[in-house]
Amino acid sequence: MMESYREEIIPENWYNVVPDLPEPLPPPKSESEDRSSIEFLNRILPAEVLRQEFTFSRYEKIPEEVREMYRIVGRPTPLIRASLLEKKLNYSGKIYLKYEGATVTGSHKINTALPQAFYASREGVDEVVTETGAGQWGTATALAAAMNGISSKVFMVRVSYDQKPLRKTVMNIYGSSVVPSPSMETEFGRKILDHSMDHPGSLGIAISEAVEYALTNNKRYLLGSVMNSVLTHQSVIGQETIRQIEIEGIEPDVLIGCVGGGSNFGGFVFPFLKRFRNVEMIASTASEVPKFSKGSYKYDFIDTAGILPRIRMYSLGSDFVPSGIYAGGLRYHGAAPSLSLLVKKGRIKSEEVSEPEVKDALRFFAAATGIVAAPESGHAIATALRYVKGNLHEKRNIIINVSGHGNFDLSIFNR
Amino acid sequence: MKLAVYLTAGYPSNEVFGAFASAACTAGADRLEIGLPVREPKYDGPEIRRTHARALENFSMGGLASTLKACINGGTEATALRYMPDPAEFGSILGDIRESGIRQMIIPDLLIDHYEERFAVIEQMNGAGIEWIPFYNPATPDSVILETIDRAGKWVYYGLLPSTGISVPTSVETVYQRAREVIGNREIVFGFGIRDSQQVSLLRDLGADGIAIGSALVNFLQNSDIEGFRNYLGVLNAIRN
Numbered sequence: 001m002m003e004s005y006r007e008e009i010i011p012e013n014w015y016n017v018v019p020d021l022p023e024p025l026p027p028p029k030s031e032s033e034d035r036s037s038i039e040f041l042n043r044i045l046p047a048e049v050l051r052q053e054f055t056f057s058r059y060e061k062i063p064e065e066v067r068e069m070y071r072i073v074g075r076p077t078p079l080i081r082a083s084l085l086e087k088k089l090n091y092s093g094k095i096y097l098k099y100e101g102a103t104v105t106g107s108h109k110i111n112t113a114l115p116q117a118f119y120a121s122r123e124g125v126d127e128v129v130t131e132t133g134a135g136q137w138g139t140a141t142a143l144a145a146a147m148n149g150i151s152s153k154v155f156m157v158r159v160s161y162d163q164k165p166l167r168k169t170v171m172n173i174y175g176s177s178v179v180p181s182p183s184m185e186t187e188f189g190r191k192i193l194d195h196s197m198d199h200p201g202s203l204g205i206a207i208s209e210a211v212e213y214a215l216t217n218n219k220r221y222l223l224g225s226v227m228n229s230v231l232t233h234q235s236v237i238g239q240e241t242i243r244q245i246e247i248e249g250i251e252p253d254v255l256i257g258c259v260g261g262g263s264n265f266g267g268f269v270f271p272f273l274k275r276f277r278n279v280e281m282i283a284s285t286a287s288e289v290p291k292f293s294k295g296s297y298k299y300d301f302i303d304t305a306g307i308l309p310r311i312r313m314y315s316l317g318s319d320f321v322p323s324g325i326y327a328g329g330l331r332y333h334g335a336a337p338s339l340s341l342l343v344k345k346g347r348i349k350s351e352e353v354s355e356p357e358v359k360d361a362l363r364f365f366a367a368a369t370g371i372v373a374a375p376e377s378g379h380a381i382a383t384a385l386r387y388v389k390g391n392l393h394e395k396r397n398i399i400i401n402v403s404g405h406g407n408f409d410l411s412i413f414n415r
Numbered sequence: 416m417k418l419a420v421y422l423t424a425g426y427p428s429n430e431v432f433g434a435f436a437s438a439a440c441t442a443g444a445d446r447l448e449i450g451l452p453v454r455e456p457k458y459d460g461p462e463i464r465r466t467h468a469r470a471l472e473n474f475s476m477g478g479l480a481s482t483l484k485a486c487i488n489g490g491t492e493a494t495a496l497r498y499m500p501d502p503a504e505f506g507s508i509l510g511d512i513r514e515s516g517i518r519q520m521i522i523p524d525l526l527i528d529h530y531e532e533r534f535a536v537i538e539q540m541n542g543a544g545i546e547w548i549p550f551y552n553p554a555t556p557d558s559v560i561l562e563t564i565d566r567a568g569k570w571v572y573y574g575l576l577p578s579t580g581i582s583v584p585t586s587v588e589t590v591y592q593r594a595r596e597v598i599g600n601r602e603i604v605f606g607f608g609i610r611d612s613q614q615v616s617l618l619r620d621l622g623a624d625g626i627a628i629g630s631a632l633v634n635f636l637q638n639s640d641i642e643g644f645r646n647y648l649g650v651l652n653a654i655r656n
């Protein structure tokens with residue numbers, strides 16, 4: 001009884017925002033006269049992921065197998081009324097948390113890893129490969145591959161590999177082979193190691209290694225954010241939230257989330273756009289990676305190596321080197337094209353929060369909710385706290401997307 | 416189902432281009448889409464990009480009128496396809512297009528990169544006696560189609576893919592249905608990435624009003640293989656009629 005009620009909250013379709021955007025989404029670009037880097041994606045990504053990327057169907061049916069896996073990993077995730085937080089803040093309105101940290105891998109990343117691995121396995125691919133910085137995406141890929149009966153390989157940025165051994169252990173338990181990047185397994189990695197044996201690695205290098213590995217071994221690469229199809233998969237977050245507030249009987253006034261590549265944020269807010277025309281949407285980024293305020297809206301590469309096509313987005317430049325902030329998931333240089341367009345049009349507002357404010361917010365939040373949130377999600381929380389403090393006497397309903405838990409990132413509290 | 420043949424003006428030379436344009440008309444093409452070469456054909460794939468680079472060396476608008484005259488008199492409609500010109504050049508380019516006997520124009524980047532100016536641009540075209548042929552694709556939101564469609568000329572160009580001449584998986588049925596639902600009964604010509612006869616028959620069966628072929632023809636042009644070109648159009652004719 002309980003289970004079937006829960007299952008009804010999991011949507012039957014993913015929602016793709018592109019048909020409902022206010023302006024056309026600029027297509028990806030490939031400038032070469034020899035080969036198209038768009039066509040090249042055929043050799044890198046699962047075919048069904050590509051089909052979804054370029055078909056732009058408003059609704060895409062979620063395969064029954066994937067819906068079942070969603071249930072097993074903890075969907076629907078809870079919508080929690082944070083009433084003690086409201087009291088602690090003396091806020092007159094209500095605060096709700098959509099808690100993606102409640103999935104078994106601890107973040108929203110599993111929402112797209114599952115379908116991508118499902119399609120890869122259905123297409124006869126026996127291994128998927130990806131990169132990971134902080135470890136959230138690698139963990140999701142590892143579990144998704146395991147659930148779909150295929151192998152996985154994760155190139156993990158060496159500094160994270162050394163600093164977060166527990167992440168690696170989890171991925172190993174799920175059966176994934178985890179390699180510190182730069183590695184000896186690819187030409188790109190070997191070239192870097194030739195020059196400096198103790199190179200700390202970067203997300204850009206790890207992506208390049210993963211893509212090269214997929215190409216030379218005829219495997220498929222899974223992308224963790226930025227692509228429109230990934231945001232479409234993440235729409236389960238917002239669709240569930242809408243059903244949950246219907247049950248709760250409230251109207252949404254403010255939606256707040258954090259932005260790395262934009263997948264948890266887009267997945268959370270896009271399903272609200274058409275039905276709740278006046279709902280306020282605030283995207284929180286790191287002050288150390290000020291893509292919306294200091295970046296420009298332009299065509300830029302998705303990856304540092306420039307293997308993937310260029311897309312139109314807010315970007316700090318694909319060669320942007322962020323300062324070593326704790327919130328690894330927010331270090332990405334750009335933001336998904338659909339999200340970028342809506343920020344540019346002013347439909348979505350953006351705010352920046354820096355490390356010290358995020359740490360304070362995480363502590364304050366933990367004591368009132370019990371959730372030790374991921375540092376990335378800490379940005380959304382800090383932005384929400386600011387919002388509440390500036391609007392104490394308003395009766396607005398605020399929903400915060402808490403994209404992950406921070407149980408593997410506790411070391412930031414000792415710094 | 417109509418056939419639109421895309422050729423980049425002046426590729427590989429003005430003579431070969433002219434001969435192919437005439438051959439297309441004789442072979443029953445309903446529409447000629449004449450790509451006016453530019454330095455940066457943003458949303459084209461490798462083949463068409465190469466034609467622009469080469470054609471820029473040869474092409475001048477002056478000869479276009481005589482090249483197209485017989486075609487147009489024979490009932491083939493000609494449409495110019497030109498990426499958005501500098502505002503300073505736009506007026507004279509419209510004038511040249513009209514002088515060439517062409518009465519329709521596609522600006523593939525209008526709604527993407529010049530969205531704010533869209534209505535002013537369309538008015539300027541109409542003022543110069545040129546119909547606006549919209550270029551839409553699956554990434555064009557429904558609302559954008561609905562607010563511009565009334566200004567469209569005789570037909571609508573709908574790109575199936577994000578770039579010409581590439582092959583990536585899409586659901587032609589899904590794309591077709593969404594396009595038809597929003598655009599209604601107007602003539603829709605589908606293009607971008609159409610190569611094999613299976614796609615052509617699928618579009619025919621779905622109810623497409625026309626197909627546009629471009630990248631698939633570049634090899635014939637490059638080799639001045641006019642016989643091969645005629646045969647290829649013959650195959651398409653057999654499927655579409």
Ligand SMILES: Cc1ncc(COP(=O)(O)O)c(C=O)c1O
Pocket residue numbers: 107108134136137224225226258259260261262263264265328329330374376377403404405
């Ligand atoms: C918990 C968490 N939140 C947010 C992000 C940022 O990514 P996105 O903007 O794609 O949701 C990440 C990425 O690693 C993450 O692990």
